[in-house]
Amino acid sequence: DQQVKQNSPSLSVQEGRISILNCDYTNSMFDYFLWYKKYPAEGPTFLISISSIKDKNEDGRFTVFLNKSAKHLSLHIVPSQPGDSAVYFCAANAGNMLTFGGGTRLMVKP
Amino acid sequence: NAGVTQTPKFRILKIGQSMTLQCTQDMNHNYMYWYRQDPGMGLKLIYYSVGAGITDKGEVPNGYNVSRSTTEDFPLRLELAAPSQTSVYFCASRSLAGAIETQYFGPGTRLLVL
Numbered sequence A: 001d002q003q004v005k006q007n008s009p010s011l012s013v014q015e016g017r018i019s020i021l022n023c024d025y026t027n028s029m030f031d032y033f034l035w036y037k038k039y040p041a042e043g044p045t046f047l048i049s050i051s052s053i054k055d056k057n058e059d060g061r062f063t064v065f066l067n068k069s070a071k072h073l074s075l076h077i078v079p080s081q082p083g084d085s086a087v088y089f090c091a092a093n094a095g096n097m098l099t100f101g102g103g104t105r106l107m108v109k110p
Numbered sequence B: 001n002a003g004v005t006q007t008p009k010f011r012i013l014k015i016g017q018s019m020t021l022q023c024t025q026d027m028n029h030n031y032m033y034w035y036r037q038d039p040g041m042g043l044k045l046i047y048y049s050v051g052a053g054i055t056d057k058g059e060v061p062n063g064y065n066v067s068r069s070t071t072e073d074f075p076l077r078l079e080l081a082a083p084s085q086t087s088v089y090f091c092a093s094r095s096l097a098g099a100i101e102t103q104y105f106g107p108g109t110r111l112l113v114l
Helices: none
Strands: A010-014 A019-025 A032-038 A045-051 A056-059 A062-067 A072-077 A086-094 A097-100 A104-109 B004-007 B010-013 B019-025 B031-037 B043-051 B054-057 B064-066 B076-078 B087-094 B109-113
Touching: A010 A019, A019 A032, A019 A086, A019 A104, A032 A062, A045 A056, A045 A062, A045 A072, A072 A086, A097 B043, B004 B087, B019 B031, B019 B087, B019 B109, B043 B064
Parallel strands: A010 A104, B010 B109
Antiparallel strands: A019 A072, A032 A045, A032 A086, A056 A062, A062 A072, A086 A097, A086 A104, B004 B019, B019 B076, B031 B043, B031 B087, B043 B054, B064 B076, B087 B109
């Protein structure tokens, strides 16, 4: 039973356009949500996070939105750049342990 | 600036063989974690440790063992390798006082069990 789901395994976007990556969760005990970016042959690196008491957090080109009632979060990347091409994982925290979604492979075409 | 290092990078094992995946961090972090990532799946927590001498099971501990004799090292042991353990293994660490965002991952060990 997956508590964190990313339903889109892949996403292709043109350079300069917006990328929207989605994530759904089921556990109401999650209190913090994170997005990680992963390049091939490397470990995941932290990208952006949001507390469950907020509904939006912005960092440069990256914005995360949280809809608690829908148990849904999304990552917006504007404008998308070819260097953003990677696998993106959402993760949810409960008790200092992270539960990860399956990942979405983002391809940004020049 | 080593961070979290893992060895080996890649290994092929025969069914029934054993091996130890090494993980070392030089940030004096209390928390250390082992995850596995199967194709198309997210990372699943195998074991974690909150400090030297203290370990606990994660979501998928069966078939693995860990030890934490020092702050720096957190090896993962496979005693009887099975094809289901074919995966990419990531070690991570985080400081006790640090926010959850400060969980740093190693580059991973790719394991193939044939």
